[in-house]
Amino acid sequence: MSGNYAPLNCLKGVRVVDLTQFEAGPTCTEALAWLGAEVVKIENPKSGDPGRRIAASDPNKPDSFYFKILNANKKSATVDLKTPRGVELVKELVKKADVFAENLAPGTIERLGLGYDVLKEINPGIIYCQVKGFGEGSPYEKSLAFDMIAQASGGTMSVTGYPGEPPAKPGCTIGDTGTGMLMAISVLGALYEKKATGKGRRLQLAMQDSVMHYIRTSFAVMNQQGNKTAAPRMGAQSTSGAPAPCGIYPTKPFGYNDYVYIFCSRANPEHWTRLLKVIGREDLIEDPRFATNEERNKNEGFINEVITEWTKNHTKVEAMQIIGAAGVPAGAIHDTLELQNDESFQKRGIMQTMQHPDGDWVCETWPVRFDGKPPELKPSPKLGQHTDEVFASWLNLSSGEIEKLRSEKVLGQ
Template sequence: MTDSATGHPEMPSRPGPLNGLVVLDITRVVAGPFCSMLLADLGATVIKIENPKDPDYTRTFPPFVGEDRSSAFFAQYNRNKSGITLDMKCERGKALLKKLVKRADVLVENFRPGTMDRLGLGYEVLRAENPRLVYTAISGFGRSGPNSNKPAYDNTGQATGGLWSMNGMPGQAPVRVGTIIGDLAASFYATIGTLAALREAERTGQGRVVDISQQDSVLSLTENAVVRYTCAGEVATPLGNDHPFVRPYGQFPCKDGYVFFGGYTDKFWKITCELFGEPEQASDPEIDTMEKRFELATYERRVRPLLERWFSGYTKAELEEMAGDELPLSAIKSIGEVVEDPHIAARDMIVSVPVGEQLVRMFGLPIKLGGMPQDGFASPPVLGQHNDEVLRRLADLSDEEIRSLKQDGVI
């Protein structure tokens, strides 16, 4: 059967605005799988393609669940996908990928630049099979420039994009951001770029390469650091929990942990002083304006001690309740507290996904589209789980041809 709207043979899909879109995902680890998973969460039919002899090694990453020790880490970035195996190094494997490309809208890869060309499967080759193909390539340094062939990990992006040098406590060695922000940022931009290129392909019938660099992606997350350097010659250094422009705006201790408080404006400062029973502090001539409170010596001598005294008698929850909708004050929550947060639940941001023999709670889809379901997430594919189904429907292979490919180790 063929989907009359897209011209694709019908494949299992989720509801969503990308329903009918076919994505070939030949990525591994996170930078790439997260991009294709976002597309899958939004309704695309994503086919994860793994080498039968060398599958995505995040299948071996903890934590594991069930008797079959399925990886919850792998599931978190590969839910809602179909899965096939394919050895792209052999000639029959190359030919089979080209067949699949003819029926696909998008191919996502995260090899080092030049790898696909050496396999004889670079963009120009695949474009000849399908001119409207959107070819999304994620790498450490991008497809151009003197560093394009260098190997890279998430930490590479954090190091070379400037973010690492800015993070940490003043006067101490810089500290990496405590998550794989280079991989994640690259996946975000890859998703945006893919959707933009798809819009153009719909209009013109011509696809293009979406070239995403981890270094580029991280650089764009450095907020004011670039313009501070280019305009004023200032080099950003670790600020800890401080901010270069405004105070108070950071972390403060309380009875059972820490809170973020950002009441730096005159309006918020006045409300804070009234809330804690000392309204006269708002008109004190030494700290009555935002500019005066920002001056470091004044801040450390007058403002910080006030806040620490005020906050010290209350718990995180009590301070949040006191602040209500009037002040920018939030508890600094552990992951356990976030997972159990009623607001997170109301936003459907913790979802249950089948992994092996049980349901695993993991983060949901942050993109909320009106009327789109936020449940019914499908399990990640077992290695090669959908070989027969995908190859029959998208590559028009017979059962005998599929058996031959399996016997020869192509799939």
């Protein structure tokens, strides 16, 4: 297994003071950590990032997998921000940092005395990142948000689900991870700029606005059609609409996720011919019912029957292999358990084993290969694991000073 991933030091020397929690903020700073930044989570000594307890409510229990997967490659230092000295210490860290990130409830960071106006005074080079549910100037700017609220109010739920049925939530956490990715891009732009100017930036991102970024093609389709009706729910169909066939077809053994997606691109008319050949229906190639995309759409019911006649005799994986190899886009509906157990992801380094004190497990890494290899996975930190290391290396505090701060309940374990 070794040799299929590599340490990545693109952001060597970049220091991040990370006050984020749950998912939208942590996924941003985790991306920076994958790329080699030194990311230090500042956590309250009692229980830390509340994400540690998602689906693991007992504080004595191991960290949740939710926390572990979203906080790989980071460090953790525990500081009590209810003590003035604790706040001062964070300011000292900020003086040494390039990036400060937070996604606390609206107004919280300012009440803690760590607002933008304060931190830019002590470090004009700081890149100060804030993620909130709604944007400054929005009628909802003081409202709370979580992933689902962002997906409701940002439009993704309105375009997800089957026609005629209520809206569904996309299974992907676009309000959270989707937001984190847009903020990470912006931080990296600001870091690049800072190399030239030495100056920091204030970056603000609303989860509602982020979500809209991921359905811009739905907005585009609506505009194309004259902006008279909202983009609809398309079931399993393509967002932009596509000529038949386009959708999911049932496969053996007809379980909950036994379907294969088949799609013949409008831009590649040969897909349709290839599909007919591979399913043994060459006889239909010249059939006038399928001569144009318009005719194919008119005869969608019949097309679906013909395809299902073939797919129902194959498993989804067979169907994906056979149709894909014939040069037609096809994808089995994989579920998370199948993907987790598919060793090809580990062989490629896309999944790696996290060696964690709570127990080893296999999880997704940053999926981009740099010169052939994804970055090395390092475990998420235990609460306060790096308190001593960070205050010693960033602020040159002696072990005696650190112990004193700990006995005064300013620092945690």
